[in-house]
Amino acid sequence: MEHIMDGRICAEILEQVRSRRPLVHHITNTVTINDCANITLCAGAAPVMAEAPEESAEMAAVAGALVLNIGTLSTAQVASMILAGRRANECGVPVVLDPVGAGATRMRTDAVLRILQEVQVAVLKGNAGEIGVLAGTGGTVRGVDSCGIVGDAVDAAVACALATGTVVSMTGATDVVTDGRRVLLVENGNPMMDRLSGTGCMAASVTGAFAAVEGDRLLSSASALAAFGLAGERAAAQARGPYSFRTALFDELSAMKLADLAAGARVRARHGV
Numbered sequence: 399m400e401h402i403m404d405g406r407i408c409a410e411i412l413e414q415v416r417s418r419r420p421l422v423h424h425i426t427n428t429v430t431i432n433d434c435a436n437i438t439l440c441a442g443a444a445p446v447m448a449e450a451p452e453e454s455a456e457m458a459a460v461a462g463a464l465v466l467n468i469g470t471l472s473t474a475q476v477a478s479m480i481l482a483g484r485r486a487n488e489c490g491v492p493v494v495l496d497p498v499g500a501g502a503t504r505m506r507t508d509a510v511l512r513i514l515q516e517v518q519v520a521v522l523k524g525n526a527g528e529i530g531v532l533a534g535t536g537g538t539v540r541g542v543d544s545c546g547i548v549g550d551a552v553d554a555a556v557a558c559a560l561a562t563g564t565v566v567s568m569t570g571a572t573d574v575v576t577d578g579r580r581v582l583l584v585e586n587g588n589p590m591m592d593r594l595s596g597t598g599c600m601a602a603s604v605t606g607a608f609a610a611v612e613g614d615r616l617l618s619s620a621s622a623l624a625a626f627g628l629a630g631e632r633a634a635a636q637a638r639g640p641y642s643f644r645t646a647l648f649d650e651l652s653a654m655k656l657a658d659l660a661a662g663a664r665v666r667a668r669h670g671v
């Protein structure tokens with residue numbers, strides 16, 4: 399059975415982000431770090447990038463959310479992520495993990511499994527290949543790109559959520575967000591988002607901002623992807639190519655009216671999993 403989730407829920411969470419302006423602490427990759435900072439600002443939150451092990455736990459303690467992204471990982475950076483993640487757990491700060499390239503190399507897969515073992519991750523946000531690998535149901539990742547999964551996308555996301563004890567937010571043309579019991583499908587977005595490096599990383603930043611203000615991380619994650627995806631739809635309507643799309647994506651999220659999100663969010667709820 400399926401029904402449409404009221405888009406006003408998404409708009410209420412965006413309103414909370416804008417009024418509370420949570421600090422979103424990132425330890426993230428060097429490719430898209432600036433885009434992550436700016437999309438966090440455009441969502442209405444405040445970004446800080448702090449990865450030195452001497453400060454990462456201290457920063458996490460005062461953040462509204464911690465976003466860990468292994469896109470350009472090193473052994474030292476992963477150690478700092480674990481320090482920050484543990485302190486975030488102690489302080490009740492939600493942790494979002496983007497397992498960039500998990501499955502592409504053993505180092506990446508091992509790093510994600512270690513973080514999941516040592517840190518209580520609230521939201522695991524990855525592309526289909528990454529989630530299929532981490533679910534153990536099968537997935538293929540080449541570099542940072544998903545090359546597909548074995549079997550059904552919802553089944554893989556649910557298996558991953560149950561195996562990891564996280565809310566899984568699996569991106570793609572239709573995003574699948576699940577806590578292992580409830581499943582939300584987010585239809586917002588545009589294929590242009592796949593032609594720009596870092597839209598997945600930015601999706602994690604927005605997911606962090608929304609997790610900071612809403613304790614139900616299934617709703618916060620789906621709402622974040624709906625808002626980001628709707629910005630992508632509106633940006634694509636103006637863009638001449640990937641780089642003008644990028645500019646418009648930031649502008650559209652920043653200028654998004656709550657009523658437009660309430661009307662434009664396309665989130666379906668699936669029951670009976």
Ligand SMILES: Nc1ncnc2c1ncn2[C@@H]1O[C@H](COP(=O)(O)OP(=O)(O)OP(=O)(O)O)[C@@H](O)[C@H]1O
Nearest residue numbers: 525569570571587588589591592595596597598599
């Ligand atoms: N074909 C598509 N149609 C609609 N939305 C899409 C499409 N592809 C990706 N998206 C959206 O783009 C965002 C990034 O998802 P994607 O799965 O491409 O991440 P990713 O591969 O991890 O990205 P990256 O590694 O470049 O950061 C999500 O918000 C997703 O909903």
Ligand SMILES: Cc1ncsc1CCO
Nearest residue numbers: 427429469470542595596
């Ligand atoms: C291209 C790339 N390589 C490592 S991280 C990253 C950004 C998109 O995931």
Ligand SMILES: [Mg+2]
Nearest residue numbers: 498525598599
């Ligand atoms: Mg990604």
